[in-house]
Amino acid sequence: MTTIGATALTYADWGKRIDDDGKVAKIIDLLSQTNEILDDMLWVEGNLPTGHKTTVRTGLPQAAWRLLNYGVPKSKSTTAQVVDVCGMLETYSEIDKDIVDLNGNNSSFLLSEDLAFLESMNQQMAQTLFYGNTAVNPERFLGLAPRFSTVNPANAQNANNVIDMGGTGSTNTSMWIVVWGPSTAHGIFPRGSMAGLKHKFLGEWTLTDPNGNYYQGYRTHYKWDVGLTVRDWRYVVRLANIDVTTLSGGSAPDLIKGLIRGLHRLPTQPVSAGTEQTIGAAHEGLTMGSTAIYCNRTLRTWLDIQATNKTNVLLKMDQFSGKPATMFRGIPVRTCDAILNTEARVV
Numbered sequence: 001m002t003t004i005g006a007t008a009l010t011y012a013d014w015g016k017r018i019d020d021d022g023k024v025a026k027i028i029d030l031l032s033q034t035n036e037i038l039d040d041m042l043w044v045e046g047n048l049p050t051g052h053k054t055t056v057r058t059g060l061p062q063a064a065w066r067l068l069n070y071g072v073p074k075s076k077s078t079t080a081q082v083v084d085v086c087g088m089l090e091t092y093s094e095i096d097k098d099i100v101d102l103n104g105n106n107s108s109f110l111l112s113e114d115l116a117f118l119e120s121m122n123q124q125m126a127q128t129l130f131y132g133n134t135a136v137n138p139e140r141f142l143g144l145a146p147r148f149s150t151v152n153p154a155n156a157q158n159a160n161n162v163i164d165m166g167g168t169g170s171t172n173t174s175m176w177i178v179v180w181g182p183s184t185a186h187g188i189f190p191r192g193s194m195a196g197l198k199h200k201f202l203g204e205w206t207l208t209d210p211n212g213n214y215y216q217g218y219r220t221h222y223k224w225d226v227g228l229t230v231r232d233w234r235y236v237v238r239l240a241n242i243d244v245t246t247l248s249g250g251s252a253p254d255l256i257k258g259l260i261r262g263l264h265r266l267p268t269q270p271v272s273a274g275t276e277q278t279i280g281a282a283h284e285g286l287t288m289g290s291t292a293i294y295c296n297r298t299l300r301t302w303l304d305i306q307a308t309n310k311t312n313v314l315l316k317m318d319q320f321s322g323k324p325a326t327m328f329r330g331i332p333v334r335t336c337d338a339i340l341n342t343e344a345r346v347v
Contacts, residue, residue, distance in 0.1 A: 033337035035126035086227035126338035167243030181289020184235035
């Protein structure tokens with residue numbers, strides 16, 4: 001027999017959400033996460049109904065030195081096209097009408113449930129953004145980690161932007177430097193659709209229980225059609241194989257040196273980094289996007305500890321968007337709980 005309470009709210013659930021004064025209780029969400037990457041991402045409408053196609057140059061034309069009375073061979077550049085697809089993250093909430101209508105707290109009760117669904121979808125989105133692998137889960141979109149999955153340039157050209165921080169076990173994490181911009185990396189949504197998480201209260205419906213019997217309830221629909229495109233891999237850097245078990249010891253990886261190495265991999269801002277990238281006076285006004293550093297709470301803790309070191313001049317505490325933030329050469333360090341401490345070694 002199906003357990004109804006596993007997928008539908010019951011009177012017991014209602015009782016746990018009501019204060020003694022009969023009002024909907026303020027729920028302390030112990031399962032919430034901080035994933036600031038979702039606040040930073042640039043979103044662009046895809047040029048395909050299902051995603052986005054990017055044309056990249058793969059080869060330059062070859063010129064030749066000419067002698068008098070001799071010609072030179074013709075040449076041309078070469079290009080390739082890469083297609084990134086969107087995934088459809090979707091769910092429904094169905095609640096018995098009599099539960100919602102108890103004590104007349106309809107809107108407050110429905111809102112408390114909406115917040116849980118929105119938090120869950122945000123977490124799933126952040127997890128997929130880093131670890132989504134369409135070879136394993138074709139219904140999702142391709143995340144950052146599967147794109148930057150080797151430190152060997154013989155396996156992939158973008159391995160030049162994957163820095164090995166020395167971890168060899170399965171207690172590793174990664175730090176990411178990402179430049180968000182229309183020509184670098186950005187989120188996508190299908191052509192002709194709307195950006196963002198869509199939430200629609202569908203009102204009262206006749207619902208069915210696991211036995212096929214009917215009852216009246218309220219239904220809400222949540223939908224997020226989303227994807228990720230890395231148009232220029234040179235603007236994403238992964239500091240991989242950071243062993244979290246060694247961070248407090250004498251053999252801890254040097255995170256500051258790792259960040260310096262990572263910033264020098266960016267093609268247009270190798271020395272002094274800020275929150276916005278430009279590509280020089282020859283292209284005045286053309287910006288490559290905004291830069292941010294992403295790590296989980298464990299690494300953020302150790303970076304903050306290092307920021308208090310008086311001999312450190314690159315990492316400091318400052319303000320970003322009006323809030324205290326750890327800054328490295330003017331680039332904000334952002335917390336993402338979706339980044340794991342159990343990554344396998346990247347080889």
